[in-house]
Amino acid sequence: MLRPLLTAALLAAGLLQAPVAAAETVRWARSADPATLDPHAVNTGTNFGLLHQIYEPLILRGADSKLQPALATSWKLTADPTVWEFKLRPGVKFHDGALLTADDVVFSLQRAQAPSSALKSLLSSVAEVKKVDALTVQVRTKGPNLIFPNNLTNLFILNEAWAKANKAEQSQDVASKTENFATRNENGTGPYVLASREVDARTVLKQFPQYWGRGQFPLDVTELVYVPIKSPATRVAALLSGEVDFVQDLPAQDVGRLKADKRLRVTEGPENRSIFLGLNVGAKELKYADVKGRNPLADPKVREAIGLAIDRDAIKAAVMRGLSNPSGIIAPPFVHGYEKGFAAYPKANAAQAKKLLAEAGYPNGFAITLHTPNDRYVNDEAISTAVSGFLGRIGIKTTVAARPIALHSTAINSADTDFYLFGWGVPTYDSAYIFDYLVHTRGKDGRGPTNATGYSNAEVDAQIASLAAESDKAKRDATIKSIWQTVQKERIYIALHDQVLNFASTPKLDIPVSPDGSVFFKNVKVAKP
Numbered sequence: 001m002l003r004p005l006l007t008a009a010l011l012a013a014g015l016l017q018a019p020v021a022a023a024e025t026v027r028w029a030r031s032a033d034p035a036t037l038d039p040h041a042v043n044t045g046t047n048f049g050l051l052h053q054i055y056e057p058l059i060l061r062g063a064d065s066k067l068q069p070a071l072a073t074s075w076k077l078t079a080d081p082t083v084w085e086f087k088l089r090p091g092v093k094f095h096d097g098a099l100l101t102a103d104d105v106v107f108s109l110q111r112a113q114a115p116s117s118a119l120k121s122l123l124s125s126v127a128e129v130k131k132v133d134a135l136t137v138q139v140r141t142k143g144p145n146l147i148f149p150n151n152l153t154n155l156f157i158l159n160e161a162w163a164k165a166n167k168a169e170q171s172q173d174v175a176s177k178t179e180n181f182a183t184r185n186e187n188g189t190g191p192y193v194l195a196s197r198e199v200d201a202r203t204v205l206k207q208f209p210q211y212w213g214r215g216q217f218p219l220d221v222t223e224l225v226y227v228p229i230k231s232p233a234t235r236v237a238a239l240l241s242g243e244v245d246f247v248q249d250l251p252a253q254d255v256g257r258l259k260a261d262k263r264l265r266v267t268e269g270p271e272n273r274s275i276f277l278g279l280n281v282g283a284k285e286l287k288y289a290d291v292k293g294r295n296p297l298a299d300p301k302v303r304e305a306i307g308l309a310i311d312r313d314a315i316k317a318a319v320m321r322g323l324s325n326p327s328g329i330i331a332p333p334f335v336h337g338y339e340k341g342f343a344a345y346p347k348a349n350a351a352q353a354k355k356l357l358a359e360a361g362y363p364n365g366f367a368i369t370l371h372t373p374n375d376r377y378v379n380d381e382a383i384s385t386a387v388s389g390f391l392g393r394i395g396i397k398t399t400v401a402a403r404p405i406a407l408h409s410t411a412i413n414s415a416d417t418d419f420y421l422f423g424w425g426v427p428t429y430d431s432a433y434i435f436d437y438l439v440h441t442r443g444k445d446g447r448g449p450t451n452a453t454g455y456s457n458a459e460v461d462a463q464i465a466s467l468a469a470e471s472d473k474a475k476r477d478a479t480i481k482s483i484w485q486t487v488q489k490e491r492i493y494i495a496l497h498d499q500v501l502n503f504a505s506t507p508k509l510d511i512p513v514s515p516d517g518s519v520f521f522k523n524v525k526v527a528k529p
Contacts, residue, residue: 024222024526026509028519029235031249031375033200033228035406038182039156040111041172043118043437043450044409045273045425045517046376048154049248050226053205053521055156055188058086058105059149061427063514063523065272065334067149071100071157071189081144081471082127088135092212094159095186095193102131107160109139113446116173118413121436122151122428124446125468143469146476150428162187175414191217191522192224202227213522220526230375230404239264239504246505248517252321252379255502264504269513271499272334273425274327275377277370277387279303280418281492282454288369288418296366297418303491305356309394310387311348312496319382324497329488330424330434332498334515337431337480342488345495353394365395372421376405378499384421387496415442415452423499424450427516431480432467439487440464453492460486 034047039055058072072086092100109129112119125148128140141148163169166181186194191213192205203226207219227244229235232251236258238244250258259266279297280286286295296302312326328345331338357365372384381402388398398419403411411417426433440447441456445465463479470476487493501513510525 024220025225026221026223026246026521026524026526027225027227027244029227029229029238029244029247031228031230031232031235032405033203033226035174035409036172036179036183037186037194037197038168038172038180039158039188040108040114040117040119041174041183042409043154044376044405046405049518050203051156051188052190052518053192053224054186054190054194055158056190057152057155057157058088059152060520061153061429061514061516061518063512065429065515067153071105075149078138080140082141084139084141084145084148085132086137086139088137089212090135092189093210094162094189095208096159096162097210098159098161098187100157100159100189101134102137104160105129105137105157106131107163108157109155111158111163111169111171112155114171115446117171118174118449119155120446121440121449122155122433124436124465141468144471145468146471146473147428147430147432148468150430151433153427156188158182159187175410191219195223200228211522217522218525219522221521221524224521236504242506246503246509246511248503248519249376249378250502250504252319252323255321255323258502258504263507265507265509266502266504267511267513268500268502270325270332270334270515271425271501271517272332272427272429272515273377273423273499273517274330274332275324275380275383275421275423275496275499276330277306277494277496278412278417278420278422278453279306279492279494280415280452280454281490282456283418286368286418287416288371290367291362296360296362296368299360300491301356301360302362303494305353305360305394306391306396307491307494308346308349308353308356309390309396310494310496311390312345314348315383315386316497319379319386320497320500323378323500323502325500326497327495329484330438330493330495331426331431331484332515334429335426335431335434336429337477337484339481339484342484348390350390350393357394357396362395365397367397367399368419369399369401370419370421371401371403371408371411371417373405373408374402376408377421377423380421380423383496387421412450412452415454417452420452425516431484432464435460435464435467435483435487438493439483455490455492457486457490 060070125141168180168182195204205224207222329342374381437450442448508527
């Protein structure tokens with residue numbers, strides 16, 4: 001008999017009423033539902049995971065981390081080093097039957113540049129996007145951008161005529177809680193079409209009969225049923241009971257026993273994602289703390305004390321069950337600009353941390369709220385609880401306020417938090433992506449949309465902007481190192497660890513783990529009985 005918690009979750013998802021799954025149907029469980037179907041409105045892995053089945057970018061990054069053609073068959077720099085040219089795949093159809101043309105690409109990239117788009121920072125170096133002919137697009141950047149194609153792997157292309165006909169020309173503004181037609185509807189070129197969607201309960205996708213990749217990819221999976229199940233225990237129970245076929249976001253404490261279960265297949269690999277704490281260093285007074293008239297997080301000694309108080313190795317052992325790689329930098333080793341020296345982290349030292357707090361004028365500590373997601377990263381709320389315990393030892397009384405990632409991300413994007421746990425993947429595999437989103441002054445030149453720290457440094461801003469226009473690789477690399485040196489010294493973020501990914505499924509599914517955590521179901525092979 002199913003436990004009440006599991007029964008309730010599965011009833012909400014509609015799974016108990018569903019027919020027994022055929023081999024080509026995959027029931028896919030994750031910890032959270034995408035916030036929207038609008039392809040340019042949210043910059044989170046949860047959204048990208050589902051949208052990659054429906055929409056497609058010009059260029060993809062495969063499981064081997066290398067760039068590969070998607071809607072663009074080729075790309076190159078022209079004789080003008082500021083102009084990239086993309087040749088589009090002929091004969092590609094949108095789900096409504098319309099053919100993909102250069103007009104759709106120009107429209108989509110311009111849409112992603114809009115103020116309401118969460119992806120605008122990826123295009124901050126773009127000066128112009130223009131159609132050359134029906135299947136050729138050129139993008140002119142403000143200076144020679146050596147890595148521009150890396151920025152396109154999550155920039156989805158939608159149909160211009162469809163968007164305009166349905167008044168969805170502008171990307172949804174998630175922060176204002178408004179919607180447009182693209183919020184709950186789609187018209188992509190991907191291998192799967194939206195059949196039905198019940199927000200926070202169940203999304204059904206069916207294979208697109210006119211998909212351009214038919215014959216090039218296995219396309220064994222003909223139907224996807226996406227089920228958000230917030231509770232880790234319920235998610236695992238659903239897999240063990242056979243109610244779902246594939247689970248991402250496995251709780252670390254269950255990985256060992258799932259690996260030992262011969263009824264399952266568990267795959268593991270390092271993730272291109274760092275988990276860290278963000279600190280509001282820019283406010284004159286914190287909104288979620290008991291200190292009035294000043295900001296303790298603005299003091300470098302307080303920030304250093306927080307970093308010293310946290311025992312990252314203990315978090316790895318007790319919270320992550322070995323499934324993390326402690327680090328002192330908010331960039332995983334996959335990222336260009338990463339250095340082992342930056343990744344060194346201090347051994348926990350509560351006595352020294354207390355001394356620093358006293359020197360900063362807080363001998364008795366202070367109280368603060370730590371905002372955290374509870375459904376996005378591996379054991380996210382448990383990590384925050386552990387951090388609260390470590391800080392309590394040095395007198396910083398920390399209240400953990402947990403919430404779904406959709407609410408958490410919105411608060412960060414609107415800078416409505418002082419102290420928060422967050423995770424960041426780097427789809428471009430380049431440090432500039434981290435700097436553009438998390439370090440650059442918020443709102444300036446379209447950069448800094450996810451910088452909730454209040455940190456602003458005009459010299460660093462200029463260095464970050466130069467990365468998108470520097471044609472000399474050695475000079476660019478030197479600038480990246482200089483920026484990292486400043487970020488590490490300032491401690492506006494306190495790195496905790498890099499995640500290790502685990503996927504669990506029925507043995508019939510062959511789903512490799514990629515560093516980005518993305519699953520492209522068109523590539524998934526299903527063993528026949």
